[in-house]
Amino acid sequence: MKKLTGEVMPEGPYPTATGSVPASHLHRKGDQNMTTSSDTADLVIPDLIVIGSGIAGLAAAQAAMSAGMSVMVIDKGRRIGGRVSTRRAHGFTFNHGAQFMTARSPEFVSLSTAAIQDHALAEWHVANRDALCGTPTMRDFPVYMQRGLDVRQGIEITDIGREHDHIILTDKDGQTHMARHLIVSAPAPQSQRLLADVAPNLSALAGSASYAPCWTGMYGFADAPPPHDPAPVGDDAGPVGFALWEADRPGAPAANHALTVQAAPGWSQQHLEDDAGDVADALLAAWQEASGQTIGTPVLKAAHRWRYARVVASASDDAAVTSSCGRIAVAGDWLGGARIEHAFLSGQRAVAALTTAPN
Numbered sequence: 001m002k003k004l005t006g007e008v009m010p011e012g013p014y015p016t017a018t019g020s021v022p023a024s025h026l027h028r029k030g031d032q033n034m035t036t037s038s039d040t041a042d043l044v045i046p047d048l049i050v051i052g053s054g055i056a057g058l059a060a061a062q063a064a065m066s067a068g069m070s071v072m073v074i075d076k077g078r079r080i081g082g083r084v085s086t087r088r089a090h091g092f093t094f095n096h097g098a099q100f101m102t103a104r105s106p107e108f109v110s111l112s113t114a115a116i117q118d119h120a121l122a123e124w125h126v127a128n129r130d131a132l133c134g135t136p137t138m139r140d141f142p143v144y145m146q147r148g149l150d151v152r153q154g155i156e157i158t159d160i161g162r163e164h165d166h167i168i169l170t171d172k173d174g175q176t177h178m179a180r181h182l183i184v185s186a187p188a189p190q191s192q193r194l195l196a197d198v199a200p201n202l203s204a205l206a207g208s209a210s211y212a213p214c215w216t217g218m219y220g221f222a223d224a225p226p227p228h229d230p231a232p233v234g235d236d237a238g239p240v241g242f243a244l245w246e247a248d249r250p251g252a253p254a255a256n257h258a259l260t261v262q263a264a265p266g267w268s269q270q271h272l273e274d275d276a277g278d279v280a281d282a283l284l285a286a287w288q289e290a291s292g293q294t295i296g297t298p299v300l301k302a303a304h305r306w307r308y309a310r311v312v313a314s315a316s317d318d319a320a321v322t323s324s325c326g327r328i329a330v331a332g333d334w335l336g337g338a339r340i341e342h343a344f345l346s347g348q349r350a351v352a353a354l355t356t357a358p359n
């Protein structure tokens with residue numbers, strides 16, 4: 001049996017956008033203040049750098065681009081989308097992050113409607129609600145949101161400083177990236193650390209949010225599952241929180257004999273530091289008991305630990321989301337709630353706040 005640890009991220013089909021957008025794209029039309037520096041990793045200094053290519057970061061970048069700003073998105077992960085994530089391994093596909101999304105605000109309904117028309121989302125009645133899911137995978141939604149943006153994956157920002165009217169970011173490899181404005185859309189604990197020196201008010205705001213973890217088990221089978229009810233199995237009482245055969249998603253290929261089992265928050269917290277192999281075994285046994293389905297031995301078995309999965313306490317709604325210098329803002333689900341839509345709205349709010357802040 002092939003085993004993957006919780007840390008392995010096998011190759012997926014999506015190219016990163018690194019270098020795919022010409023440098024000229026970063027120029028704002030008619031910008032007389034374009035600065036260059038041979039000391040920086042990126043020769044042209046954009047109006048805005050967004051840290052994070054999750055839904056919040058992509059929403060912020062799209063809103064800023066629409067407002068006429070030149071934008072670059074930087075993310076430490078190998079793939080776009082943050083927690084809206086899909087893993088491919090040994091011929092199997094697992095949507096191991098967010099399972100589905102709902103759209104209620106006019107702004108998100110508008111984007112979702114366009115994404116449905118472009119086949120990046122499909123309607124899905126699941127868990128007793130009218131929801132949406134990415135097609136053919138969840139990650140296809142952030143890929144859709146990426147259009148027209150300069151997104152660079154595989155760059156981890158470790159330090160943020162400010163010099164006069166520029167923000168200076170240093171990455172793990174020691175390279176610097178400069179911009180006139182910055183939006184940090186990392187999960188709250190990571191934003192709290194990154195912003196501690198340069199924007200203490202935003203760091204404190206991030207410190208007020210908290211998350212529940214989620215262990216996710218992934219199992220690939222040589223044969224198709226036996227006939228079964230396609231509705232997901234599980235509830236918040238656990239141990240299984242949400243589990244389904246990937247082929248039961250709308251638009252998913254029937255040949256993908258992949259089972260994804262997400263643990264309930266309480267179970268995940270209780271087993272947070274357990275070995276990934278033990279967790280994969282325990283979740284498969286729990287799923288068999290909860291579903292009543294009998295299946296053979298998986299040919300692939302893995303578990304992924306999301307330390308910061310769902311927001312359980314979000315930051316105050318009426319707090320400022322910009323720094324005192326007016327050049328740095330925060331975004332992320334932790335500013336509004338536990339859903340993809342909250343992340344999206346927070347990105348738009350960050351741009352609105354930055355563009356109206358005095359600096």
Ligand SMILES: Cc1cc2nc3c(=O)[nH]c(=O)nc-3n(C[C@H](O)[C@H](O)[C@H](O)COP(=O)(O)OP(=O)(O)OC[C@H]3O[C@@H](n4cnc5c(N)ncnc54)[C@H](O)[C@@H]3O)c2cc1C
Pocket residue numbers: 051052053054055056057074075076077081082083084096097098099100101102155156157158185186187190194214216262306308309310331332333334337338339340341343
């Ligand atoms: C298991 C699970 C199930 C879920 N189920 C649902 C669901 O069914 N429905 C729903 O609506 N929501 C669900 N969610 C929540 C949803 O996924 C999130 O609310 C949303 O995706 C958060 O988006 P974000 O942009 O705020 O953060 P993220 O998606 O976490 O994006 C932040 C990005 O910042 C990057 N980053 C962090 N630090 C750095 C750094 N130093 N340098 C560079 N990049 C950095 C990260 O790599 C990441 O890509 C689920 C989440 C999980 C984990």
